Amino acid sequence: MFKKxxxxxxxxxITYLDNGATTQKPKSVIDSQVDYYEKYCANTHRSNFGDANKATQKFENARKTVKEFINASKNEEIIFTxxxxxxxxxxxxxxxxxFKTxxxxxxxxxxxxxxxxxxxxxxxxxxEVVKCNDNLDFDMENFEELLKANPNSFVSVTHISxxxxxxxxxxxxxxxxxxxGAVVMVDGAQSLAxxxxxMQVMDCDFFAMSGHKTFAPTGVGAIYIKEKYLDEVEHYQTGGATIDQVDFNSSTLLPSPYKYEAGTQNIAGVIGFAEALNYISHVGYENIEVIENELYQYLDTELRKIDDIVFYNDIHDSVGSRSFNIKGISHDDIGILVxxxxxxxxxxxxxxxxxxKQLGINGTIRVSLAFYNDLNDINMFIEALKRALKMLKD
Ligand SMILES: Cc1ncc(COP(=O)(O)O)c(C=O)c1O
Structure with missing residues (x-):
């Protein structure tokens, strides 16, 4: 329905089922790239002529879009990376x-x-690593033991595997x-798609985002830093655009977000990231959820009909990616054939x-979905998988 x-x-x-690696880009995002390079290509936050001001305005509007999209409190909490x-x-x-731990x-x-x-x-x-059970569920009890044994630690966990x-x-x-007393960072690479x-509900202190996994260009993303940590997080790289005053003796830095965004940024990428988020808002997470649920369940049902299939988790509390193996058959061989x-x-x-390694395997076959996939994509994949298995077994 949305492929158009x-x-x-x-x-x-191609039947594209590798969305966990990167997503395809909507026309509005591609157009935003061409638009910037063809119509107002200029650097941001430096020069003061028309196109430079327009580029700066678009860049800062993009920051506001990201802030609103994840419900952060302030624009300053969004740093592009x-x-x-x-x-x-x-x-x-x-x-x-x-942090010690x-x-x-x-x-x-x-x-x-x-x-x-x-x-x-x-x-x-x-x-320290929090254990998971046989269904790959995060072990809250083990987490609490680790927090008790290591108070005031830094927790860094993925939102979606x-x-x-x-x-x-x-x-x-x-x-x-x-x-x-721990501080929490979340790897949100697979979340926004x-x-x-x-951010007000999750209440994490840092949230890392990836543009290219969210229908935006490659080479762009962002980190949300909760306001209370903005003074504590030190600069990462420095140079042009990060400074207030410089002489040959010393430099003073600007406040966030500028002190963290050294050098010319991926201006087109940032504008494209905001365009991708606008596109997601246009589709709506209610629709994304309904479409993906149907696809995910259908995929699971069809895969379960395949002989000797091995899963590592059920589909509860899961989204997007489904990983499996076929007993006695190399996942690499299946990959080459499909x-x-x-x-x-x-x-x-x-x-x-x-x-x-913990599961005693060296890999899986992973089908990863996005809302633009349809039942036909899954049928094409299942058909190809069956043909590949027949070739490998005969
Ligand atoms: C869970 C997770 N974390 C981090 C990354 C790296 O993200 P990026 O490509 O934006 O650097 C990926 C990419 O595959 C991922 O899936």
């Missing part, structure tokens, strides 16, 4: 470094694991963490090696 808004689908005969990876690295370096979940993407290792942390040595689609109850996690988020049948999906560890 995405030029990719009229130019391609390259995406979730940069957002997490920024907060890890400029704020969380000083960082607590993460079992389902983290490498972006929320490797930065902590780079600080010299390892399991039991500055890094990119590998398995599992949703973490961030509101409950934050409430518990705060009661033990599927679910409404609200690609030849024009099905785009991801096989492998999905940048989540630790949980794969």
């Amino acid at each position: 808004d995405f030029p990719y689908f009229s130019n391609s005969d 390259k995406g979730v990876t940069e957002s997490i690295n920024f907060i890890a370096t400029s704020f969380a470094k000083k 960082v607590i993460i979940s079992s389902l983290e993407h490498h972006s929320n694991i490797v930065p902590w290792h780079m600080q010299g942390r390892s399991l039991g040595n500055g890094l 990119n590998a398995f689609g599992k949703i973490h109850d961030i509101t409950a996690i934050t409430k518990l963490a705060h009661s033990y 599927h679910l409404k988020v609200d 690609d030849k049948m024009k099905i785009a999906l991801r096989v492998g560890h999905h940048c989540a090696q630790p949980i794969m």
